[in-house]
Amino acid sequence: MLRVGIVLFPGFQVMNLGMTSVLEFANREMSEPLYDFVLLSEHGGPVVCSSGFEVSTQPFGDSRFDTILVVGDNDLQPSPPSLIDFLRRASPAARRVAAACTGAFHLAEAGLLHGRRATTHWYYAADMRKRYPDVKVEEDRIFIIDNDVWTSAGMTACIDLALAFVEKDAGAELARHVARKLVVYHRRAGGQSQFSALLELEPKSDRIQTALSYARRNLSAPLSVEQLADAAHLSPRQFTRAFREEMGHTPAKAVERLRVEAARLMLETGRHGVDVVARDVGFGDRERMRRAFLRAFGQPPQAVQRMTRDIE
Structure with missing residues (x-):
């Protein structure tokens, strides 16, 4: 079973939790669950999302994860030092490190995007390029895979990113089944424009x-x-x-x-x-x-x- 740690912090963008539905339905389609996903935060316990309600989490700890995923927020909050410490400590043991939306800023702050291609919400792409000139920002992308680091655009692009996880981990057919169950497009290509x-x-x-x-x-x-x-x-x-x-x-x-x-x-x-x-x-x-x-x-x-x- 692939263990996925989803990193949350106060004010995180609640739509990013949609990724858990992709992993949930991937598990439902399998004879045995494929993913064990855990919501993480600095101290564990309840974390308030952008919509104002609380989500229960576990503390960072020393657990190993196959995938570490950092979500984004609406206001481009500064990276909490505890989050940066966790990313630097835990990412070397992970097969894949990912970020949805403005979560890419936290990866960049931790030095995990140095010299890599990455994307984020189009609205904040110029900010990322200015703050982290060593990151090859490509804002007009749904998601980008640069070896073991994955980043996605904002909002609903997190669903495309999660479907890409499933396709990579278990094949395109399972990803198609999950997309149909969720009544979403199977999946937009990573290089597709963020704009319609x-x-x-x-x-x-x-x-x-x-x-x-x-x-x-x-x-x-x-x-x-x-x-x-x-x-x-x-x-x-x-x-x-x-x-x-x-x-x-x-x-x-x-x-x-x-x-x-x-x-x-x-x-x-x-x-x-x-x-x-x-x-x-x-x-x-x-x-x-x-x-x-x-x-x-x-x-x-x-x-x-x-x-x-x-x-x-």
Whole structure:
């Protein structure tokens, strides 16, 4: 059984506890439990989370752990000296050390991210880069694995990190079963952007939102203005005018952003060639997709694919 120590402190972000559900359901899927996870804190006993309720914990002690996981918080609290001491003392004996969200700051403070690639919540990435210039911060990632040190982005990315644990420890099939039980996507690739194109587009009206949602579901189709207008229940002329007023650019530009996001995700899985991806997301051919990637990322699809493989 793999022993996982999850490090908590007053004010920790409660969503990070979602990782325990991943480990719990992994145990439920096995004939014998795979994980023994323990909530830890400096003195043990009740620890108050960001939402104001208490969680029972055990003191740090001298126990050995297969995995040590440090959670984050909402306010980027200073690293408690006892936590840094525990990390420095316990991490050499662990197979894997990990952090969710701003928990990466505690790993960095303990010197565990020196010279390593790491990610954290996008909102605090600049702070991490400034405080710890020796850390190779890559904020636009869901999670990063650098040998035995794992870090994830903020909030729900902790679920992706935990599913990656399960996949690494017991295989992709178990991770898929757990994801289905939890009704979450199996899992987002580590190199996937923390941002969603549909969220960034920020349509103001339900009609434009409906058209963009339709486009995302039908990226392999031509997606003409007429099709999008029909989805929005507007005439093509009304739709084009309303779209420009709300979004500040053309429907074609928005569709390209959605296609680039979908293509990037497919490339990150490593199971699809560039030609297949270009066809499946509606670019038609690799040259059109290459030009779109250069506009979006400043580099071609093959470079994005290589970068993802290097990260993971």
